[in-house]
Amino acid sequence: MKTVKVSVVTPDGPVYEADVEMVVTRAQSGELGILPGHIPMVAPLQIGVVRMKKATNTELVAVSGGFLEVRPDQVTILAQTAETAEQIDARRAEEAKQRAEQRLQAKQDDVDFRRAELSLKRAINRLNVTQNKY
Numbered sequence: 001m002k003t004v005k006v007s008v009v010t011p012d013g014p015v016y017e018a019d020v021e022m023v024v025t026r027a028q029s030g031e032l033g034i035l036p037g038h039i040p041m042v043a044p045l046q047i048g049v050v051r052m053k054k055a056t057n058t059e060l061v062a063v064s065g066g067f068l069e070v071r072p073d074q075v076t077i078l079a080q081t082a083e084t085a086e087q088i089d090a091r092r093a094e095e096a097k098q099r100a101e102q103r104l105q106a107k108q109d110d111v112d113f114r115r116a117e118l119s120l121k122r123a124i125n126r127l128n129v130t131q132n133k134y
């Protein structure tokens with residue numbers, strides 16, 4: 001099976017690099033599966049799970065938006081934050097989820113709902129990756 005090199009990079013540095021058979025992400029336009037030799041493209045990403053399909057297993061990376069750049073032999077994901085399943089502190093994500101839920105339920109004028117919603121999405125996304133859900 002052919003493979004394509006995939007790198008996930010954040011402002012803090014590289015997070016993941018591997019040769020994979022397919023990369024599956026959720027772009028703003030919907031789910032996107034990238035195989036080796038894919039035509040060049042750039043797409044914005046949502047907060048979501050990136051699935052790296054290898055011959056015998058699939059590895060998951062949580063990303064909080066960013067951009068996907070595809071070249072025939074290389075896929076690059078530039079994300080504000082990204083973590084592999086092993087890097088995620090599930091307890092921290094659970095606490096972040098609870099904080100965000102409390103803010104969203106508070107019905108106070110000084111709550112920035114958009115910010116709390118995004119925080120909740122990031123936390124749920126991280127928990128999904130630790131539970132192998134996508």
Ligand code: ATP
Nearest residue numbers: 064081082083087088089090092093096119122126
């Ligand atoms: P928190 O409120 O727990 O900080 P957050 O969603 O506000 O969560 P971010 O601003 O998205 O956090 O990320 C800040 C940094 O912390 C990034 O480097 C990110 O990779 C890392 N990070 C955030 N949550 C976790 C987690 N649960 N486990 C491991 N690293 C995390």
